[in-house]
Amino acid sequence: DVRRESGLVAVRGAEETSLAVETATDLQRVDNVEFNRVSKLNVTDLVSAFRYLRSTFAFAVKAEAVQPQIDATVMQRLRVGAEELRLAAEVTYNVKKAGIFQLRAQVPVGWRIETVGVVDAALRARGNAFGLVNNWTEKTEAGRRVLEVPLRERTQGAVSLLVILAQTLKEAPKALAVPAVHPLGVDKLNGFVAVSTEAGLSVKTESFDGLSEIPAATMPTGTYRGMSEQPTLAFKFLSTEPSATATWRLGIAAEQLESWVRAEVVNLISVTETLVSGRALVRLDIANAPVKEFRLKIPLTVTNVDITGANIRRRDQTGEVWRVELQNKLRGQHTFMVTWEQARAAKTNAPVDVPAVEAVGVERETGSVAILAKPPLQVSEKSKSGELLTVDPRELPEWAAAYASGAKGEQVVLAWRYLRPGWKLAVTPQRFAEAAVLQALVDSARLTTVVSDDGQMMTEVSLSVRNNGRQFLEVELPPEGKVWSAFVNSQPVRPTKQANKLLLPLEQSAGDAAVPVEFTYTSQDRFPKRKGAFGLASPKFDVPLKNARWELLLPPDYEYTDFAGTMGRDLSGAPVVTVNYSATEYSRQEARNKELRDNESKAAFGNLKNLLSSGKLSEANNGWFNYNRRSVNPQGGQGDKDVDAEEFRQLKEVEVQLRRSQASNLVQAQQAYTLDNATKLGVNVDGYFNQAPAGKEGQAQAAQQGLLYDTDAAERQFEKLQKAQEVTVAIVQPLRVNLPLRGQRHAFTQVLQTEVNKPMTVEFAARNLKSGGWLKPIALTLGAFLVLWVLVAVFAERRRA
Structure with missing residues (x-):
């Protein structure tokens, strides 16, 4: 019933669908904006829009799935070793139009896949490197080995694939065709190929096709840094058409370089009375190619040979030649130590032929020889060959100076340098008798003695002793002397006895400081009641004495004269006074x-x-x-x-x-x-003691x-x-x-008592002032007799009267 009909028609497709208009009869194309204005819709993914004026139009659309467009860049690195070939291929994909769910690449046959990793936009945003992939698969298509790596989700944009392959060899290949990791399903491919070698090998190009050689320094580094060493050869290629296999070919030739080893040997010889021991520091400077073994020549006259150092696997001896096999190949500077011993007759001055440790099979050998000894052993040169040049001990190599200080005070007494091996050396050790030195000294001695009227004496001795090795101080008291107390460094001690001597334990003087020693003893001697001579002797010490002072407190009712003895009377001090001992004085x-x-x-x-x-x-x-x-x-x-x-x-x-x-x-x-054990075992501990790992886990790990x-x-x-x-x-x-300080005080001094076990003496004459002598008793007797005679005479006269 409608006489006229007009309208708009539009087509839109899904995200991965491609639409193409095949038939558009009685349709007029309009703009997409016009369609959205009239329809009042806001559709942004319209493919085409048309206007029709009659309903009898014809419209046909062809729909098909969108195919992804992939461009790839390959960075392939091959490292050639003597025992292994290692290939790392990093493929960077740029996916457009549609996403993909997996990555496919052709890998060489006969190679072992060690690592497969992927880095996508999510990992790249977090700053992570390649994420390891474990669910990869491989299959064979038309005789080709294909690796398939699934992705976590449909991926569009930049995504990278890392494949690391390895192949074990018995020896370095002389000729090699460089294998290729070729990405499949790409529209455009370009890339780089680099070849590097381990130390000791060199490579050169034999043939190449589809490649352009570039300077090795311009080779891109890529995301994977595991094989980032400077390559020897570098190429680039470009492929604009898809291909099932790599379009380039590269053939190389490898050559094993000869090792160049220079040895520096420092022989440190320690000479003692009964033994000659040596430490030979062998420093190898390895260039060109690394080595896995070296040889040393050690004389058969030495015993207890030991070779130590990092990375040593085994040691084999064949006569004088020792073969040292290493765990891994070494290059650069490495130091090993050879220790040995050689017995010599004791207490003889016979010459000693110094054994020489030499490096065998090296390009050049230089070194030094140093003789270590300690007094009283003197070592002098007897004979030497022309290869040896006398040098100052301070001219030894700096890297060996730390080993030049021997144990127990040994020092370098003689040193030589040589520029080629084959040297001969003989030395003469001479031993001299050791001179005894003073081990202890009494700096000062202060004695105070109280003498009673009946001859009992109590003496307090205060010593200031400097000790440098003595365990005991021997003290011999006067006859019938008994010790009451003893103190060393203000600490009470129990003296021990040996024969008639007391042994007081001594402490080592700190910083040459004097140690105070105090002891009190009693003795007894006959003191004159009226008049007579009296003498005192100090204790005997087994060490010299520098300065002594002896104060005597003698009975007060006496007169003392005729002082003598080894000690002189001190008249410069206080005058002689009589001291009364009371509670206040105490x-x-x-x-x-x-x-x-x-x-x-x-x-x-x-x-x-x-x-x-x-x-x-x-x-x-x-x-x-x-x-x-x-x-x-x-x-x-x-x-x-x-x-x-x-x-x-x-x-x-x-x-x-x-x-x-x-x-x-x-x-x-x-x-x-x-650290010492780790160094001997070859463990790298640099920086472990400077800074501990952060956190409890790091501390626990370091403690383990x-x-x-x-x-x-x-x-x-x-x-x-x-x-x-x-x-x-x-x-x-x-x-x-x-x-009990009571009596007349007299002081005596003496300087230097160098003779040991000899007492200091004081002698004097004492006269009792209260006694009149022998005339007074006689006079009293005569007076008494005269009085008695007078009384008798008076009594008799009275009787007669």
């Missing part, structure tokens, strides 16, 4: 002794801090132990002292600092031991590797060790005896 003496002990304690604490600041931890530890022992003794000078808060804080700071220093030393010793140690644990370990030492050491309770 209190004053106690206060003086307490003040002296307090000053000694402060000096010991200051010395302890100085030792800590100077890094002398062993001496500081001993000082701290002695300080603690002094503090727990109630009569040792600290028990009766009130410690204020500031002094207590300083004590705690010193204790914490000492514990940390000891813990740090323990950790450093453990790290040095681990044995390279990091816990400082806190070392501090706790040192604290437990200190407590164990305090428990095991028995504390001797001191008994300090104050002398």
Whole structure:
């Protein structure tokens, strides 16, 4: 019933569908914008729009699926080795029009696929490298080996494929056709081919087709950096037409280079009284091609031969030649150590022929020879060959200087240099007798003796001893002498006896400081009641004495004259006075002794801090132990002292600092031991001690590797060790005896008592002032007799009367 009909018709397709208009009768093409305006629709994916004026129009459309358009770039790297060929192919696809679900590539036959990886837009946005693919498959199509790699989703745009292949060889190939990894299903292909070699090989081009040679420096690096070494050969190619196989061909020839080895040998010979031992440091400089073995010539006269170094697999001996096989091929500079021993007759000055360690089969050998010895052994040159040139010991190579300091104080006494092997050397060791040196010295001695009227004596001896190796101080007391107390460094000790001598234990002097030694003894001798001579002898010491002072407190009712003996009377000091010993004097003496002990304690604490600041931890530890022992003794000078808060804080700071220093030393010793073992085993530990890995996982990993140690644990370990030492050491309770200072004070001095085990003596004459002598008794007797005679005469006269 409609007389006239007009309208619009449009066609749109799906995302992966391609539409083509085949028939459009009675239709007029219009713009897509016009269609959206009239229809009031906002359709953006219209293919075509038409207007019709009659309903009898004819319209036919052909629909077909959209085919992707793929361009690819291949970067292929081949590394030629003596035992393995390695091929890395990185294919970068650019997919247009439609997405793809898998990547296909032809791979060479006879090669082992080791790694397959893909990097897409998602991984590239996160900055990741290739993601490994494990679900790849391979199949054979028309005799060709095809690799298929599925993608996680339909992919359009840039996507890269990495294929790494390897092939094992028995020896380096002389001629080789470079294999190709060829991407399939691409419309346009271009790429690069690079060939590199491992050290010791060289390659050259024999033939190529479909390739253009380019400078090796212009070869792109790509995303994969596993084989990024500088190539020897580089080519590029371009293929505009799809092809089922690679359109290029490349043939190369490989050649094995000869190794060039230069050896530098430093022979360090240690000569002792009974043994000659050597350390030969062999430094190999390997160029051109790496080596997997080397040979050394070692004389048969030496024993206990050991060859150490990194990467050593085995050692074989054939006569004088030792063959050393390595785990891997080495190139560059590497150092190995040869140790040996050779016995020599003891206590003889017979010449010693120095064994020579030489490198066999090297292009050039130079080196040095150094003789190490320590006094009193003197080594002199007896004879040498013309290859040896005498040099200063400081001219030894810097890389070997660290090994030139031998054990137990050995030093380089003679050194030579040679420019070619085959040298001969003989030396003559001579031993001289050692001269005895002074091990201990009494800097000063102060003796105070109180003598009673009946001849009993009590003597207090204070010594200042500098010790440098003595364990005991031998003291021989006067006859019938008995020791009452003894103190060393303000610590009570129990003297031991050997024959008639006392042995007082000595401590090692820290920094040549004097150690105080105090002891008190009693003795007895006959003292004249009226008048007579009297002599005293000091204890005998087994060490020399520099300065001595002896104060005598003699009975007050006597006159003393005719002083003699080895000690001279000191008249320059205080005049002779009579001292009365009372309670006040005792209190004053106690206060003086307490003040002296307090000053000694402060000096010991200051010395302890100085030792800590100077890094002398062993001496500081001993000082701290002695300080603690002094503090727990109630009569040792600290028990009766009130410690204020500031002094207590300083004590705690010193204790914490000492514990940390000891813990740090323990950790450093453990790290040095681990580093030394790792170096001998060839383990690379560079930088492990400088910075620990971050996080608990990194610390745990480093701890498993044995390279990091816990400082806190070392501090706790040192604290437990200190407590164990305090428990095991028995504390001797001191008994300090104050002398009853009463009587006439006389002082005597003596300088230098160089003869050991010889006493110092004091002699004098004593006369009792209260006694009149022999005339007074006679006069009294005669007077008494005269009185009696008068009385008898008077009594008789009276009787007669």
